[in-house]
Amino acid sequence: MDYKALAEVIGNSPIPIIVYRTINDRMKIVCVSDGFMQFETPGTTKEQLIARKEGNLYENLHPDDVFRISVAARNFSRKKTPYNVIYRAKLRGEKEYSLIHAVGYHHKEDGEIFAVVSFSDITKASHENLFSVSTAEVQLKNFLDASSTAIAIVDADTEELMFYNNAAEKMITPLCRFEVGVTFSEFFYALKPKSYLRVFSKFSDGEIHVIEEPNTKHEIIITVTETFWDNRKAYSIQMDKWNSVYFDSLTSLPNMTYFRQKVSQFVDSIHKNNKNAAFIYFDILGMKNYNSIFGYSAGDLLIKKAGEILKKHFPINLVCRFAEDHFVVIDSEENVETHIKSAIDAFQSETGINRIKLKAGVYLLNGGTDYIIACDYARLACQSIKEHFNKAITFFDSSLLESYHHEQYILENLDTAIKEHWIKLYYQPVLRTMTNQICDFEGLARWEDPKLGLLLPSKFVPILEKYHLISKLDFYMVEQVCRKIKERKEKGLTVLPVSVNISRDDFDTTNVVKEITAITDKYGVDRDLIIIEITESAISNDENVLKEQLEKLKRAGFKLWLDDFGSGYSSLNVLHEFNFDLIKLDMKFLKDFDPERENAILIDCIIQLANKLKINTLIEGVETKEQFDFIRKSGCGRAQGFFIGQPENIMDIRKFIDELAPFKDNFEKNR
Template structure:
């Protein structure tokens, strides 16, 4: 790149060029004249003498004098030609060099002019940015303010005269940030600059402005240490506002406004990280019992109203240093700080008593109760994940043990839960690998002693643990949702066996299959069972579906619809465990039932000559009047059998008649008369 020349240098170059040109021409003329003079002088002196020596004849000599003049003219002309030509060539080259130098000077002058204009533009632009840009621009040292731009003056309410010879940090920076600011500038002196740090300023009217700063140390003769700082800041109040909103969305529940799980876990971790001797706190994990009933009957909007109501109640009941949070769904948690177990128990029992009342909306009333699991730090866990997990285990145990109660976590609870988890896993493995078999318990006609039908009962033969009673895995399957898959397998196997009996000539043999309340209230899972039934090539009049009176039926209307669809196929419906629930007569009225099965608890009371015997007689009379077919369960003694026979009970089953047996042991029973052979096992 060419060197830049000043304006004065360009002028001097032009002047020197003008001076140089005449001197060049003058010197060349002197040289030519001198050469011509020397040649002429030598010609005059030497030409005649040479001719005299060469030509002694005077006449020839005189004749040659004329030619000598013409020869002189020729020689001098050629000499002048070559001399002038060479000088012209030299002058032309010199002129080109001079013109080239001049052109370079002109270009340099143009570049210089452009650069000067650019500098003026940059200066004006910088001044415009400083004066008009919506940023804070401070020039300062640690003690005094050297300058601040108009925007900073407008936002802060201070002019440079207000801060001149004053400690600007004491005026503009909040007290809690002043030591931090001094440390920051001390660090900038070491590192020369610092980027993206936040320090707020206080305006003249007391308003707080959050600012993101970038500071650089500059050299100056004004500062006694030879340096000053240029700090440029951006107002981030709006950004901080959005950050606060985002943080609230991230750490607080949108429905109730309570802290969410993430915030609650953060509070737990803060308590854990406190270096206090004897650090101790407790966590209560709360779940609303039967909250699903509100959602299912009134819709999720009403459910949200209830959760909001409950959140307000919990917020009113819990005060600092304790805190309450919504973990999700209908689950809440309370953090009790430095409270003893008895104190927490009293607080929770009082809380349950005040909240566990009837909640009314749109003329509908819902009874509210809570199941609570409690853990303590550090005895039940040393991190938030373990503590919440164990509190959750204790809460679900409280639900299984009757709901509406407080249960403190114990190691035994964890062990039981671990066993349940293991059994759930084994249950899934057993379903997938067909470790289950069907046993069949015969149902005898109490008049003739002949086998009229069988009840299909599932049995689990575990490859390592052996026989596992249904009382252990059926409730767990219902709780885990595995009951759907298990019942589909049971229905397929039972119908396959039903078809086999029909092929063997036992077409009139009825088969009873149990369906859980979960399947009956689940539209999707019921349709899968319905499809299995429809695809089975059996006589549907010989199929009985048993529903349990004590089953948790949350949507009666759906169950009625599903049972009617089964009845329309020709399938009969039996109400199992009749008399053990609170809705026996209502179920008889609402559900399309054909058969009622007396629970074995009634049958056992026959031997005791108690009031239950009178109840059984009246139930049998009522059943016949309503044209229900009656099956007695759990017949174990001859006395029970005789009482039921004389009471006109249609059929019965029990260990006196036959225990549940595999299919290969059942076939011989189909050909026998119980009364004839007095079969008993």
């Protein structure tokens, strides 16, 4: 049972229970059962209760009991003493105090130690002298007995079996009667008393360990935690079968937990043969699209096939499925690239799917590198070639680590960069070719970092897109544009339309129409002053969904521009299917420009086609007078590039807006 499942079970329990976690030597509530709410004033929610107790955990206790109970709780959290206390507290908002008995137990889930405390109101029983056997203790045992996790409690000094639940009895059939004084070793394995006491003492660190059953020779998983039971120091032993903890149910391959337990053993065996170990991280590229087209069942079969192929090509190696479509293999450095290539070729051959690729990143173990870090380095190497369709294998080097640290810096500082306005709004002018006048601007982001200096979009935009955080930047830029337009209007200055780039990911993760209209309305900016730019590549998937949202933006009054036209595969179809006001020809058309070569012919044809379709045109990347003269002659309506003007902040470019003067004929100075 993982932590979330535990929280759900306890949350729905009719037994009065609270689960605590110790943070900075303070007990924090993480879960409250339905049964505990009977002690609260009717109408109180669990959220209100937790929030209230955050300020004062002992708010309803009798003042004379607070110090004693707080000390007991603190010692219990430090595993020094048991938690078996009686105190006075006001329940359900009543004026009189009730007598409460609380019993605590340490429980581990997802690598963390939690305190499970059961409560009972013994006021009536105390008046009748009937509380020799506490209801709280019975309730706690009933709760543990209902758990699907096999649990046994043994005395830390004698190994006497003090408690075991139904799950433990089903997992390990007892071999003798349960009676006072019987030990864990006797009861479950018919061994001499205290046979397992040394094992429990050695493994009482709360970590996962593997032991072998003496009778069946099967390996089982145990987690041993120090606790108190019946006022005695004890060990809480959680047990599970090997397969349910260590093997992936889909591929039957070992999982990450197994990897952590066994990796050192495999690495040592490689080193004994005087060879170095190689950590290989495999990733199936294209699974998201494959699942969306063929369904998750088909995707599971593909993942299963990948596991079978890897096990076949690395038969004596450690092959694990970490998660989703990610696998890790430990191999010898010798011939590792040949082994990987063989597995990748087999995957492509046996699946026959060209758009699905098996990629591999390799880290050659160096000195005392931590094995988990070695996996991370192999993963970084694999991630570095995800965008390189024809590259399947790469090795880790220090430059990848530098890229990783830069990536983490961007992610960790994005919110600060927005809050502190490290991200600046720059403007690049757009020129109307027939009049030589500035008619629009493109709003561009520049990150002026106090530590790294000026960062161009290529240094942070791809990272934000990768982690689906790009909407934070995009809507921030829309807001900065609207704020500047409002400032200029209030000063009586001329304003021009500004285009802003909106990522495809924004349409998938947010309500773009709602967000942008809310910003323009907030600043009172006319919507025809905001131009929405999306790239042609953004249209490649789920065209209908994107088309619907773009039409809503159009109806709301925004102009739509298609950026990087000609960089994708469906350009002509895009012109037919989508109602764009303007297309921006990709700057690649002007690379190695020659008016007599094919790229010039293509530019001329596209412009003529767009004009016939009544779609405005703009060419990016104009850097010379020759290029500008050509596109003006071809009938292109707008031009943008360093020849027209470089991106500048608003103070530097204000003269273009204020003067609206014809563009200077002295092109030479712009070269």
